[in-house]
Amino acid sequence: MTNKSRQKLNGVQGHGPVLKPLAAAIIAALYPLAPAMAQQADDADEEAVIEQIVVTGSRIKQDTFSSAAPMEVVRTEAASVRGISDLASLLQTTTVAAGSPQVTPAISANSVVNGGLGSSSLSLRGLGANRTLVLLNGRRAGPSGVQGSVSAFDLNTIPLAAIDRVEILKDGASSIYGSDAIAGVVNIITSKQEGGE
Structure with missing residues (x-):
């Protein structure tokens, strides 16, 4: 196999040796995020318990202690x-x-x-x-x-x-x-x- 045919097999003519390390770097950068995404899915199943919801003074529901207004x-x-x-x-x-x-x-x-x-x-x-x-x-x-x-x-x-x-x-x-x-x-x-x- 000639050098030209190898470059065509890599997908982009003339850029084969550059794409492989770039793809490997992207995969290596995203690999640590996979366990974090799995943990977030487990946390979403649990429900948070909120004692009191107040809507007075805001259009956003929040409790009285975290309200910006007194x-x-x-x-x-x-x-x-x-x-x-x-x-x-x-x-x-x-x-x-x-x-x-x-x-x-x-x-x-x-x-x-x-x-x-x-x-x-x-x-x-x-x-x-x-x-x-x-x-x-x-x-x-x-x-x-x-x-x-x-x-x-x-x-x-x-x-x-x-x-x-x-x-x-x-x-x-x-x-x-x-x-x-x-x-x-x-x-x-x-x-x-x-x-x-």
Whole structure:
């Protein structure tokens, strides 16, 4: 066999001696990755256990401890021990309130104010109730209104017994929820009880 016929058998005329070492080098470089790929396939079969998933303040599901935004979760079990009977009073005891009135009752001697007499709205950071977004199970809660005007969500419309927990996003979330959430977001999660228990 002549030299030319050997080069044609190698596939590329004139480059036979170069291709063999190059192919060997590629195979040698990829060989250590084969056991790693097999280990990844075994790890994918195992399921990770995550205790709590929170969606408030982000479109990405994550737990409260790894969240970039500061969040406070208030459970309603402690309300009965403290003698608290409504959501507004429960929220007033949180660290978000820190001694300042964050829940504004609509009481005025002259006329109906905000949501009407007896209503309570939430105003984080003193920016007003229209700048604090209230969510109900992760969806925007409808505003209340009196005498033809639209006002902020009335916290007294949901009984405390129907609430499981309240998630308070202390940071502004206007990039996700819009200008309603400049002061923060309050997500009211209702309990999942069935059968009227």
